[in-house]
Amino acid sequence: MNFNSWWYMGLAIISLGILIFIYSKKRKSSFLLLFLVMVEFAFLIETVIYIFGGSYQYFPKIIKYNSYYDSNVGALVSNLLIVPALATLIGVFKLNWLWISFFTAFLTFTEWLFLRLNIYEHNWWKTGYTTFGLLFVFFPLGKVIYRQISKPLKGIKHSIFLFLCTAPILGCMHIIPIMWLSNRAYFLGWFKDYAHDTTAFASLYHVVVAIIFTILIKINWRHRGLKYLVMASITFVTTLILTKIGILKSYVWWDPWYYIFYHVIVLTMSGAISKRLSRGSSGRSI
Known part of the structure; x- marks a missing residue:
């Protein structure tokens, strides 16, 4: 495993740790349903901006034979794991705007760091778009969705x-x-x-x-x-x-x-x- 791969693996491990923590505290299947819903929202967004819009590219260097499939691995770490896991954490524990801001800052910093490490690249995307989307749309949506699926x-x-x-x-x-x-x-x-x-x-x-x-x-x-x-x-x-x-x-x-x-x-x-x-x-x- 090379330098790039370790960073993406680290995010995956953090994501799994978050999900295990949620399960240990809230042993109800509603958290899993919330996670699935947030994954699909992330998938739908990525279909528009990443797959068809060509917004950015990931370089985890895990799949060697095809660079686009390799980029997909990075997209999965983001949209199947870390982003939905944090949204689930926010929704299940009904975390306030301070926590939402903290997790948004964490992912914004992670994106900035990945750009500096050259393991992720923007085409037309801007880090500010990520910050705005997480802070005002995606993370608050987790709280709304959890209230709905609890009924x-x-x-x-x-x-x-x-x-x-x-x-x-x-x-x-x-x-x-x-x-x-x-x-x-x-x-x-x-x-x-x-x-x-x-x-x-x-x-x-x-x-x-x-x-x-x-x-x-x-x-x-x-x-x-x-x-x-x-x-x-x-x-x-x-x-x-x-x-x-x-x-x-x-x-x-x-x-x-x-x-x-x-x-x-x-x-x-x-x-x-x-x-x-x-x-x-x-x-x-x-």
Whole structure:
């Protein structure tokens, strides 16, 4: 592990430490649901500014064979770990503006330091944008979201939060194997680098699948197994179509089956999350 990698690893360890601390103090699944929601908000923001907007680039030097996938690792440390973990800490413990300002200053300083160490680079982004977004939007949002998911949810609000909790699981299970195992790639011609193309398509794909999951969960099925059959069929047909028109290329035999398998697994998890959201904060585990 080189110099760059240690800094990103340090942030990851801090993030995990924060989540373990929250769990040790608040043994309720609501903190995990809040974390998932904040991860998805971070993913949606990054889809716009980082993937399609080209705002900045990370250099963790962990994935050697492709610089864009390597940059994605840095993005995951930020948007899957440290930023949502701090937002979860703020929301669960209802921390005031002093704490919000402190954590904003910490991440602002971290960004400044990473820039000086040349392990992170701005294109058109400014550190001030990060400060403003965290201080006035993202961190306060954590407190608002936690109040919402602590109550029993129904109707459209239940559907929205079910989507926000399910989408990040789908997104991670979709792109992480691609980055590390090169099991598939998407070719659309949107960007020069196939890895950028793949990341962009995957970022949209997981949103569409999460919407489908939400619809399937909300339907009252007479036979529970039917929704799994429908989801597996949709995944299988989508894979065939994308392959046929030349967008998808699979490089290992298990690739199509993995996406069917994990969709079925996450659909089960989504059902459990749905029940938990309906109960409110009374549940201790998902």
